[in-house]
Amino acid sequence: MTYRWGCAVLVMLCLGVPLRAQEEAPEEEEPSLKPKLEFAFEAKAHYRDSDLNRFAVPFRFDPIMLPRDQSQGFEETVNAGSHLEISTVTLLVDATWGDGLAAHGKIDFIDLYDRNPTSSDGKTDVDEAWVRFGIEPAPATLAPRGGAYLKIGKMPKLERQDDRHLESYGLVSAAFNRFEDTGAELGLNLGRHVYVKATATQGNPVFLRDPNALAGDNGTPAMRQPFPDPELKSGIVILYDAEVEDLDVDGDLELGGGVGVRFADEGGVNGVDFLAWGYRRNLAETVELEGTFYGGDLDLLNGPGNATPFPALRGDEKREAGANVWVYFGGLSFFGQFVDQEIAGLPRTGLEAEVAWRFELPLWLSIGDRQLFTFVAPAARYSELDNDFRNHPNTPAPSLAWDWKKLDAGLRVGIIPGADLTVEYADHEFILGNGAKRDNNEFLTTFRWRV
């Protein structure tokens, strides 16, 4: 049984326990062997309109590797045009035994937008499956007291933005910490304000994907056929830390850590949190990823057949350091992140900042004893990715070395508790190797429903 299916079975076992009604009055939490279980379903439906852009690549593909009547390879917008699609149906399971022990599972079905990394990847994915001993305060909230926690399993990275106000991702999130890793995280609350975290994980494989909604198809089995013409196209890609899919205990661990300080009110509404963090690991020669025959890590950086390595590529060390800021004040929230990364001698930095303001709406209408139109939350996010390295002159993916800027702006409207609509536009700009600027913009509307 694979790791993926092992996690799935664990979570499905939890489903055997009767459902608890969402609106049932929560009971006093007392330590007990019987867990308190919560289940949730989330589904996302979208209207997406992606601008069509294509850029010729210098790599000399054998004509049999290109669509018929095409002598040139391109990086091309993934599935351009207007589309209605359902991106995910997600099952979430939480079990808690008092404050000191918690387990969490998250399984995506369909998994269109989080596909890792291509459309031929599995359509069912265990995004998270972890157990935690001890209390882990949310960002910008106070720890109830000093103490420690240990979290083991597949989990979000410690620096990931956990409270997002747009459906799209910024360039920094997409490149560095959008996807989960597997391992252990130890947290120490040194009093209520200061905290330290340390991680030992597998490390996310370095791969490539389009940073817009759809990842694009690279190295899919269909491309082994003569004259392939994949429907989704390659995308205009960046290097990113792909999701860990299989348990690999043989490779080098990625070691990471962070130190932070937070101040907040007792109600957990207003607060500020600052976290400095870093990671280090040795890249693998190759990492197999389901859905692509391209290898991750050094295999990817060396190009097809090791023929187009990045000129500055050296060694196998991957390291990154960064800083996060969270601010919550009333309905205002701000998240900022800076990352400085070096992948085997390839340096790059990323900067991302998101501001949102949630306005609670007065009670005008209701449906089924619930308020209709509960809040509006305008949000804007700026992100940039500066790749301070050059690409191989014959690369099949020149965009990997371009500099990128992205401005996302949108509005989220709460329709009823548990359902909301997000309308957003991504103004996506990159600077080509010759200095020319191009766009790859996208309009995205997301209806999200949680039960």
Place this chain on the structure above:
Amino acid sequence: MRRLVPVLMLLLALPAAAEELRGRLQLVGKGGKGPAGGSDVRQALVWFEPAAPKPASPSTFVMTTRGKQFEPRTLTIPVGSRVRFPNEDVILHNVFSVSGENSFDLGLYRRGKGKEQKFDRPGLVRVFCNVHHSMVGYILVLQSPYVATPDAEGRFVLTGLPRGPGRLTVWHEQAEPAGMDVQVPRAEPLAPRLEIVRPRIPPHLNKTGKAYSTRDNYNQR
């Protein structure tokens, strides 16, 4: 002497001489600097507790949930009184309090006459809704019937007070209450000041002691 007895009994049957306490409450900003902006002095309460307590008779009061607010926002009731919490909104509310011995939890309920709660202990009861973080109400359970609300200028008059010593308390939801010993009658008007130190929606947790979920977050569990 026999003629005096009915006269004395008549006098005893009459109420004691009713006195007044007058004053003007001023709300000031943090550090006592200037008047407090955005805080309504009419939301304050002033009450007098005579040294010899005179409890008021319990009764039934009403605090309504309407437009995702408690109305009235502040209620004073005698010890032993009951409060009914009708829901006039077309959505569910869950009225609760975790204020010591006056704690209660009415659970979720829809539009209708609502539920009742009895308050047997004197003190301040902070009332919240477990669904809507912005809903805040206050019930002051008092052992004294002498309560006044200031006007828009902060002026207040406590009437019908018995002569003698007692304690005057001035309260506002955004301030620490102030108390002072007072002798009734008193010629000089009172001039209490309260420093506004708390936001209109005070930091508070839900009924299970956890933060209200206003964040879009499934990952921090």
